[in-house]
Amino acid sequence: MIAILKPGTSEKQRDSLCDWFRSMGLEVHVSQGQFQCIIGLIGDTTKVDINLLESLSIIESVKRITEPFKNANRKFHTQDSVVDVGGGLKIGGGHFEVIAGPCSVESDEQMLEVGQRTKAAGGNLLRGGAFKPRTSPYDFQGLHGEGLNILRRVKQVTGQPIVTEIMNANDLPLFEDVDIIQVGARNMQNFDLLKELGRTDKAILIKRGLANTLKELLMSAEYVMAGGNEKIILCERGIRTFETYTRNTLDLSAIPMLHELTHLPVIADPSHGTGKASLVLPMALAAVAAGADGLMIEVHPDPEHALSDGAQSLRPNQFDDLMQRVRKIREVILA
């Protein structure tokens, strides 16, 4: 970390600042120029509060050289993390899986049909929302506990590990049979929820917030990891931009960029990421070409009657086609 002092800072102020840095266990290097004094700090600077530092009247600016995330940082953990997601399946470090299913869990029939169809096509994990974050209080909010019961029953038939979203840590007891707990984009910075998930031993899938940076996404992973749970999967699901033809803008550069910054696996959700069924196939293939460790795809047996997000759902036969092409792109990437 580098701190640049304001011109005119007295020697006494500078020394007192340096003493304070040393009291935090940091090594301090002072480079006093004619006009400007630059202080280099070496050691564990993740605990230095950069906002506090910038607020001091003698500080011109502060620049981190090392990243504020530690457990998630590729520099300190060079090998890819492999996350065990149940049913003998893994994601990351060369293990690639596709999570498929409808946006909302509606009935046993619906989930069973989707589960069997997607499983047959190679969609090894099943998703479906039981707790739905909706912008309007008047929109359908999910089947809650009953939705989780449906997922459990379908899992017993198809053997697919299940992935579903949590909105409130108080609901954790209901998630006992869930294999991957999803933190939705709007909860990416619900720090209390992240802390609670850090105390579980579940795989946690964290979706990037609509206007959040990759650093903020990694800091959210860091919240969970600081609690002891290192089973994190990151998910790019589209960010908010000025474009209106697509619901969001799927930032595929996040995939190779995150792979440089962190050892955690990264998957993409082209269904939410685009909001249009016709764009799901090309963007799924693009995500795989960009190096994604997995995909999350919305599939609905009858998209025209889906209770939510039908506009972006594939029909099972479209999903079959997608899986075949995904496998071919994977072959090129792995070659």
Place this chain on the structure above:
Amino acid sequence: MIAILKPGTSEKQRDSLCDWFRSMGLEVHVSQGQFQCIIGLIGDTTKVDINLLESLSIIESVKRITEPFKNANRKFHTQDSVVDVGGGLKIGGGHFEVIAGPCSVESDEQMLEVGQRTKAAGGNLLRGGAFKPRTSPYDFQGLHGEGLNILRRVKQVTGQPIVTEIMNANDLPLFEDVDIIQVGARNMQNFDLLKELGRTDKAILIKRGLANTLKELLMSAEYVMAGGNEKIILCERGIRTFETYTRNTLDLSAIPMLHELTHLPVIADPSHGTGKASLVLPMALAAVAAGADGLMIEVHPDPEHALSDGAQSLRPNQFDDLMQRVRKIREVILA
């Protein structure tokens, strides 16, 4: 609400759709052109799920004419709401108040000094954070229950109603003596938290999220109001833009725009909104000139040692000056 059908929609499909609309209690007007069929829907369309509608294969597009928010809508409640905030004070409908205090509660001494100084200057409400949402798990997270105890003790001395942020509905029992419960920008779409606050009778201050629209802010207010609690104050606190000289971009047009859309009071937070102490005064005056019903200002007795956000805090004597000028702008506005 208007739904435009895709060219080629059959008469049978159109009629079946119209029947479905009627089953929701809506009046249906069909305008069949040579190429395009337009369906007008009259009635309580807030309960129509626009995403679902757009997902139907025969729908080209859907447009709301009326807003999706109802309780918060100025059209159905033309008079300004006045929110009682304790201590005989009110906000909204011509009642203007300034909330002042440090970002974080640190000690009795700190809060007492700030409380007495700001009260003397006309800052009738006291703020201070006990639960702090921080991007990094390694940053200071607030004094929690002890912070609330400090606020309570200072309130007994200065008589100022207190304003502080909640991050988790489970902490509600600790907020019994709090006068205004603040929902922070990152929790603006924590729908479970909003629902719980809808069951309380506390005044709720909702801060606009960093990348949220005014419509989304109003839908969050609607979540609380749908639960029965209509004591809502909206707060513009800066949105994320590409500008980096300021921490956020304070969107002052939100103030008159919200006043057109809703009857709820609207205040501004120029401290978080700019992140720079030197911009707080001009932007506070501008907010008042734009019609704000109140201000939230960070004041710290010794900004250089604030544990967080010191860069944007005013010293008590700067706050005195601000209050004097705010009063003069109010006079011009009310004239």
Place this chain on the structure above:
Amino acid sequence: MIAILKPGTSEKQRDSLCDWFRSMGLEVHVSQGQFQCIIGLIGDTTKVDINLLESLSIIESVKRITEPFKNANRKFHTQDSVVDVGGGLKIGGGHFEVIAGPCSVESDEQMLEVGQRTKAAGGNLLRGGAFKPRTSPYDFQGLHGEGLNILRRVKQVTGQPIVTEIMNANDLPLFEDVDIIQVGARNMQNFDLLKELGRTDKAILIKRGLANTLKELLMSAEYVMAGGNEKIILCERGIRTFETYTRNTLDLSAIPMLHELTHLPVIADPSHGTGKASLVLPMALAAVAAGADGLMIEVHPDPEHALSDGAQSLRPNQFDDLMQRVRKIREVILA
């Protein structure tokens, strides 16, 4: 186009508005509800000024059903356009080409080396900037006419058609031997330049502006096409978002989305789009998987001494590798 009238609009006002629409050659359908009157307009509405319409006091809102772009619209020209780019090469409609070269033209040696190396690898078109738009007046602005001379001499050796940026219509006489004239992101809405290019018979490559929507990009194409020049290639080169690890955010969903909206070919520039050499390969492959009709790749013989944008340039051997993988992804896509 649909216009919704404000409640309370008189019959006389409504009829006068309808007469005005009819005077513009439009067919008018009035649907008068109890509270709301909806007017449907059929015909060539591209000439209706939507801002003007929205400004009328009796109009609540206006919604286009058809797009404001006509020549570029896939609806009126369902087959892919194929653009002849010189040297017997084509882009679009199944024809895929890679444009490679350094950001700035520096010398004959540099351009000749890059030209020969990229040609050998399958980079059939050569790029290099002679007029450089730079944020600072103190940065290198390009070799101007001399840069174009260098490009011409290298073209005589390698036979590669050349692609280079224009900043000022007055420079057009210098561009006689240029095969594709590039309009840079910052000039995407330099309407006078676009109009001038509409009077030429050169292939025009239009780069999407940093904060522009796809509709605005298509309207810029429309400016050129309205002048009679239909040889347009669109280029996604990254948009401005809040992310800072990457210089821009390459919006690959623009590729399939534009393919739905327009018949014009669409290429991607992962070099400017990411600003990081290490991300160019994965994003190039992803762009191809998403259906791009071509790529634009920065290649420099010695990226460490490039006069601009070296951080995102590939070395020739990295480009060789990229071309091999691109061909394999193309095979999967075309299968």
Place this chain on the structure above:
Amino acid sequence: MIAILKPGTSEKQRDSLCDWFRSMGLEVHVSQGQFQCIIGLIGDTTKVDINLLESLSIIESVKRITEPFKNANRKFHTQDSVVDVGGGLKIGGGHFEVIAGPCSVESDEQMLEVGQRTKAAGGNLLRGGAFKPRTSPYDFQGLHGEGLNILRRVKQVTGQPIVTEIMNANDLPLFEDVDIIQVGARNMQNFDLLKELGRTDKAILIKRGLANTLKELLMSAEYVMAGGNEKIILCERGIRTFETYTRNTLDLSAIPMLHELTHLPVIADPSHGTGKASLVLPMALAAVAAGADGLMIEVHPDPEHALSDGAQSLRPNQFDDLMQRVRKIREVILA
């Protein structure tokens, strides 16, 4: 400027880099830590190309301490600039003026009525567009030379200096009688146009681009100033955000922020900045309270028939009211 070298950089590479810096006339301070080497550069670093530097393989990152703008920088020119705008009027350094008029020049009658009405109310400068940048080639593009003739004739009657937009440097001969030449938001980075304007002695009003930062705005001013013309007025006119109720988001914090960064005068355009007539008054007052050196307000005798942008135009009597309130806010600010 500070350059941080990558770990593992050899002594020889470091020395060769330092020699290169010295060859540019810079003073070089090396601070070699155990892991990291930091190089401080003192002198005129505005001429260092930061992109080039970042592209070198031995550079970890580069940070400017001083700003890249020099002529516009308050640090090197502490006193407010006062720009002479004709007719004995000045803007900046305590001189405040309001520019009023319609978006487009339509006729002598229209301009004369607006000119006389706004002049009477205290709007000392007259605006009106003759060259109109329009997103669609099918929208009205302005009266061009005839529009400028109308402005000239009205100026002879009312004595108001005139302000109008240029889109193409080739049109400069037509602008001889124009007092302030406006560079529109979409041309803010039309660097060739800026260079040409730097060779004139006209007052130049530069509007901030829709997605541009304040630093970029200042660099555009720097382009004009580098050519020798220091008569620059900056104008905040709203930036693109995710909000849709307002056409743009008027960033009023730009006013005090720019006043810290530069000595150039700063005005605000609440008409374009909000796109809604009902928001013009509150935002105009807020801009004045934030310290604006002037305002630009759209006024149209008959907004319902304006050929463009009528939705945001005030009627003359609304402008009278605005001017009265503006004067009162000015009094508070100057007190």
